[in-house]
Amino acid sequence: MSDPELNSGLTGWRGRLHEIIYEADTSLGKHFDVALIWLIVLSVVAVMIESIGTLNPVVKDVLRAVEWVFTLLFTVEYVIRLLCVERPMRYATSFFGIVDLLAVLPTYLSILFPQTRFLLVIRILRLLRVFRILKLARYVREASVLVRALRASRVKILVFVYTVLTLVVVVGALMYVVEGEQGGFTSIPRSVYWAIVTLTTVGYGDISPTTVLGQVLASVVMILGYGIIAVPTGIVTMEMVNVARADPVNSQACQSCGRTGHDTDADFCKFCGGSL
Secondary structure (H helix, E strand, O other), rough: OOOHHHHHOOOOHHHHHHHHOOOOOOHHHHHHHHHHHHHHHHHHHHHHOOOOOOHHHHHHHHHHHHHHHHHHHHHHHHHHHHHOOHHHHHHHHOHHHHHHHOOOOHHOOOOOOOHHHHHHHHHHHEEEEEEHHHOOOOHHHHHHHHHHOOOOOHHHHHHHHHHHHHHHHHHHHHHHHHOOOOHHHHHHHHHHHHHHHEEEEEEEOOOOOOOOHHHHHHHHHHHHHHHHHHHHHHHHHHHHHHOOOOOOOOOOOOOOOOOOOOOOEEEEEOOOOEEE
């Protein structure tokens, strides 16, 4: 027989709210999510318009008032999200929990630091929920594959980044020795900056070697840059293929922490152990 404690979940108004806010299986849940998307889009557009310097002061005042209305609505929503999960701190410290908090903080901080209100554009990250809201299995699966591939390849990517950082420091030091201050390479940090810009094929052109040896070294770095660009792409692609072969995932949200991405046959959350 199963343990009743393991099968216990949210009931009553908390269970109902959880179903509406975190799931999109019901009509109310879908309507809630669609309305939330529209509110997020409108709030971001309002912040972007407010940043226009030539805007009429009256219009700016109206937009700031609208911004406070959006913030209060999102604040109420954030509190409700915390109330309708079994472990509020699990959700609060999750990716979406942090994004939801950052979506309202700038407006309150703007009371002391006015310019911080423009950081509200971070609300656009909340639209990542669209994959769950659309309730299309292939979108949910592809989003999960990408996230899992990035997690699986993080060690390889860190090693790659460390190698690149080592390379640009060495190249920067060499260029500093070759060109010197008369060539615009006034210090090793400035030379490292040139190496990063050149290796990534950005090429601002604010600093460039003038000696033959310096130009030869720059040419090697430029050609090397094209080869390096392909490395992280290959790493992530390989992991995506490996993850795609694994078991599929669904969009079921955990009642304890609110996270998704569980296997289709899972009975418990892979992140917190809560019952699904």
